[in-house]
Amino acid sequence: AMTRTAAPTSRTLTPFRLMMVLFVSAIHLGSCYVPASQPYVSSLSNLQMHRSQRTADRVSCKISAGAAAESTARGADNVLATSDAWTQALERSSPPGLHEAYTALRRYRLSKPLLYLRQFSAACPKEAAALCSWVDFSVPRTVREAVNCFCSQQTTQFIGAVLVLTFISRLALGPFRLADSLAAGLTAVAWCFQEWLIHDKLLHSPWNWFGRTVHRWHHELPYYHVCVDQVQIAAPWFAVAATLAVTAGLATAHLAPFLSALATYSACGGVYEACHFLAHTPVRPLPRELGRMRAHHMKHHLINDEYWLAFTVPGIDTLLGTSPSTKSPLRSRR
Ligand SMILES: [Zn+2]
Ligand SMILES: [Zn+2]
Ligand SMILES: [Zn+2]
Known part of the structure; x- marks a missing residue:
């Protein structure tokens, strides 16, 4: 299933492939230098502990x-x-000045x-x-407001741009094959578990580090607030993912499925951001599935932050034993 017909099969770095690497990396890395326009961002860079x-x-x-x-x-x-x-x-610790x-x-x-x-x-x-002065509390209440608010976020625009560019890069390599579907499917499944793992092991880690602190600040805010990860976090993240995907693609001489995986990964990032954003708004009406997703994340914030750690697919918590009944007292996991 992994055989290729027209495309070159050698492992050498052809000019076209080199161009691909530079193209994808430059887009991803370049976006790391988006100027910090929000007070949140600039204060994060000179984080002070009280x-x-x-x-x-x-x-x-x-x-x-x-x-x-x-x-x-x-x-x-x-x-x-x-x-x-x-x-x-x-x-x-608190955010500087707050x-x-x-x-x-x-x-x-x-x-x-x-x-x-x-x-x-x-x-x-x-x-x-x-x-x-630190957080935007003007949360959307209707679907239309939510779409406008979400699309006006720098991170949303960044993810949209890299998704389109990665997709175009993949199209340039020829028609889609079975390997592309497999790569996309595996990436999507891995993403769902990654959400849970990062949230449980890193953002609520037993040791103190920058990411945990920022996540605690998020938990300490009034639940309803406009919340999308900063582009200064999203861009380096995708830069690493793109570098890994392109390197693996070149090393195995199967760049196409790895670009499909990268495109899927970017799309999952966008879906995650949209879900977390929506979960922190009182938007109505919501499709039943999204309403369930929001209720799930509310339990994480308002009942116990050791449980209900998944975002886009709440079923992951059922699978991993972190979606308990709220009728009986919860045991501490950490
Ligand atoms: Zn939030
Ligand atoms: Zn949250
Ligand atoms: Zn959390």
Whole structure:
């Protein structure tokens, strides 16, 4: 099934193949230099950790004394494993300039679930205003608004561009064959498991690193917010995927199916971004499947972040035992 007819079968780097490598790599790498236009992005690049809890004590919003006491108790619980002050600071770090807002967010969450910015604004107006400089809370409510909002995101446009370019590159290599379908199918299946693995093992990792911190900030926000991964994260990610795919394609002299795999991978990335984006909006009406996907992700955010880790295909959690019944108490996995 892997035989090729008209195309050259040698493993040598022909000028055409070299051009392909440069083409795909340049597109992917070049997009890494999209200027940082949002405050979120620029502040990520000079990430600062707040080592002091003093600012937390200055938070002036109306939170009951009971909740504050519970907050201290839980804080102590969280750092039981590590008495090291630096690790403790990492566990409690906030985006630069938003320490007071995030401290208030954490306290609010101890008393009730936080879905809407307006809940937080009512309790902590000053902190809520600061938060709006960091995150876009104008979530779409209709399908049309959702499409407009999603398509206006840099990351969406980037994924669309690389998907089209990779597809065109594949078309240039000749007609589609069985190997292309196999490569695409395997890639799509692998993607679904990759989502779960990255979310469970890296974004909720037992050790502290940049990705985990950024993901915790996402969890600490009011549930409904405009949320698409930054292009500064998506572009290097796809650059690595493209480099691997093209290298493997050249090494095995089967570039075509590897480009099909890369195109599928890009498409899956787009589907994932769209799903996560939709999951964090109150858009109605939604097709039943998407509504189910959103409810699944809400459980991850609002019930227990050790479960319901899949995005596009919630069934992956059933398969991997991380979609428990919510009727009985949940056992800690981590
Ligand atoms: Zn989100
Ligand atoms: Zn989320
Ligand atoms: Zn999570």
